[in-house]
Amino acid sequence: MADRLSADFVVVGSGIIGSLAARKLALAGASVIILEAGPRVTLAELVARFRNSPRRSDWMSPYPSVPWAPHPIYQPEPNNHIVQAGAYPYAAEYIRQVGGTSWHWAAHAWRNLPNDFRIKSLYGVGVDWPFGYDDLEPFYQEAEEIMGVSGADNTGSPRQKPFPMEPVAEPYAMRRLRERLAPEYEVVSNTTARNSRPYDGRPACCGNNSCQPICPINAQYHGGLSADAAEAAGARLIANANVYKLEHDEKGNITAALYYDPDRASHRVTGKTFVVAANGIESPRLLLLSTSDKFPNGLANSSDMVGRNLMDHPSTSLTFDADEDVWLGRGPQSPSSINVMRDGPFRSEHAPYRLDFTNISRVDGATRALIAAGVYGSELGKRLRYSAAREMNVKNVLEVLPDPERRITLSSEKDEMGIPKPEARYSIDDYTRKGHERSQQDFQRIANLMGGSNLRFSKEGEFANNQHICGTLSMGNDPRTSVCDQWGRAHDHENLFLAGTAVLPTSSTCNSTENGLAVALRSVAHVLEQQGASTSATGISKS
Structure with missing residues (x-):
């Protein structure tokens, strides 16, 4: 082990949701370390890669996979980072670098409709969320003011305040x-x-x-800007830090994150509270990798629900x-x-x-x-x-409705770092x-x-895949059928929080990023309130 690092909060993943959760924590005065598996890349580098790419219609061409933090690539040849084991292939795309996948998103920032939170009660399908639209509305607004969301009034989602811009x-x-x-x-x-x-x-x-x-x-807003904002707020971001395991104590509280650097040297980061915010595939993968005698099926997985209910928008x-x-x-x-x-x-x-x-x-x-x-x-x-x-x-x-048989598990195949690859079981x-x-x-x-x-x-x-990965760490009130509670806290671990689109119980019809971000900002507000931080839940000033 080379380093010994420690912080109040350790956030795994520097995408738009992980970074903005870290920013909010740092603005409240907490010490925060963000661990990002992939490299730091500038906007100028990405633009040059796009302009020089022979595959202009390949939106992943500016974002090559790196050996120490591989992600799915399909052109010109697939790298098979995600092993397919289901009835229908799940060709997910995501980016492992500072800022995450929203570097190349379409920037859709729709809110759910109020009825999207109650489809089981109203229509007899899927599940109900553990909270309703009104509980999330202030945090939708907070997310939109941070990102700078433009929109019209005829969206079907009630608003207390106008869009930041037309x-x-x-x-x-x-x-x-x-x-x-x-x-x-x-x-x-x-x-x-x-x-x-x-x-x-x-x-x-x-x-x-x-x-x-x-x-x-x-x-267009993106996770690179979020990562910059988190650092400006005081968070420390460590790039090229591929977290491969979380450790725990005898009570089941998380004590450390272990990561590999590009040379496969291992480092240990300790903290008081841990936030896993990689994405809907890499987050459950990490929890499943983190086995021990006490948790032989991985962390947060006493319900066997980690990785299940994989959803997207075909x-x-x-x-x-x-x-x-x-x-x-x-x-x-x-x-x-x-x-x-x-x-x-x-x-x-x-x-x-x-x-x-x-x-x-x-x-x-x-x-x-x-x-x-x-x-x-x-x-x-x-x-x-x-x-x-x-x-x-x-x-x-x-x-797509939640279905436990659609899931992410660990493959027997290993990536370049010797870590088991994610395996997808999907269907339509x-x-x-x-x-x-x-x-x-x-x-x-x-x-x-x-x-x-x-x-x-x-x-x-x-069916084309829209890369809106969600549902694999679903939140709910029942620990037998969900992974975390309505605040993102893992049912099995007092100091482990899950953030990102993976916690969304249903997929609705809108791109998942704003929903995942609003839920994360709500979770952070709850954590800060519980820990006595003197900051309001919403309206935090921009960095």
């Missing part, structure tokens, strides 16, 4: 969708952590149309050619959606969903497809212009498939209203 300017293509679909659908601006005006020292969106994989000017889609030039590619990549199917009595029968419109430039994809088809010369130019100007795409974002059930089937009516009607031709539905039976 929506980003509507792209022309989205305006035409809104106008032409108006008789039957309301097209709304997406709620996003993206500046529509200068905010918190960052500029307004200038429409680079590269939100995924990287916003080159920091108009999508199917329709691509078509509109009957007018709309020119996708100007402004943000994911600016507008239809929300009428997010909630209703139908949830007792099939999955709810959002309908999300892409605004990603069609030039790269169309060029590759045409060249692959052997189209060259003047015909290439003609057909490329047509596709770039008229091609449109809409996808559904489907709810009838509830979600029926939601997909219902959405096809909307797809067809949207195409009709846009004068659509050349309709290309996604391949039957195939």
Whole structure:
């Protein structure tokens, strides 16, 4: 063991949720150490990698996996970091570096709807959350003020205060969708952590149309900014610190985190309270790795629920050619959606969903497809212009219900550091498939209203993955069916808290990051109150 480090709070994971939880703790006067498995990388490095990448449509190309902190890579060849063992492959993507996966997110910052917290009581499916919308509302607001969220009023989620700023300017293509679909659908601006005006020292969106994989000017919030804010508040961040085990005392309280550096030298960090905030795959993996004579099945796992209830948001889609030039590619990549199917009595029968419109430039994809088809010369130019100007795409974002058989476990295969790889068991059930089937009516009607031709539905039976990993450390009131309580405290360990999207009991229809962040900020407020810190639960000033 090389170092002996100690702090009031030890946070595992420097993503947007772990870093902002650490920031709030540090602002309250606590000593905080953040341990991040991957390296520290600057915005300039990431932008250069993207611009120089031969795979511009591969959003992971600026984020290579490193041997001491491997993460899933699928192009040009899969690295098989996640071992597949289920009925349906779960090709999750995430980034292990300072700031985590939100470096390349779409920045959607939707709140749940009030009914999303009570789907068992209301519709007889899934589970109820251990608290309700009103309990989380102040912390949604806190998250939105930190990140700088822009949005419109017609989201369906009640608000006590307005959004920090108005929506980003509507792209022309989205305006035409809104106008032409108006008789039957309301097209709304997406709620996003993206500046529509200068905010918190960052500029307004200038429409680079590269939100995924990287916003080159920091108009879009991301975990790198969160990590910077945590350090500015006084937290110490140690990069290249791959935590492979948590230790405990005879009472079951966590005493230390052990990590490998890139040379596989082991280090030990002690603390009073531990927060595991890696992600919905790496967090349960760590708990399952942390076996002992007292806890032979891993930490927080007396219920055998660690890693279970793996959820995401599968999508199917329709691509078509509109009957007018709309020119996708100007402004943000994911600016507008239809929300009428997010909630209703139908949830007792099939999955709810959002309908999300892409605004990603069609030039790269169309060029590759045409060249692959052997189209060259003047015909290439003609057909490329047509596709770039008229091609449109809409996808559904489907709810997945919690199911203990969908899970993350440990594989017998090991990664480059000699640590067992995560193994995924995933499936798509009838509830979600029926939601997909219902959405096809909307797809067809949207195409009709846009004068659509050349309709290309996604391949039957195939669902795209949205990388909204959640549910593997679900919170609940019953220690027999959940991993942690409503505050994120592990049922089995007094000083172990779990943070991130993994604790969400259900997936709803919205991207999981804002929900996970709001829950974490609520948990930190509770911890500080319990420990007597003199800070308010909300409204903490920005660093």
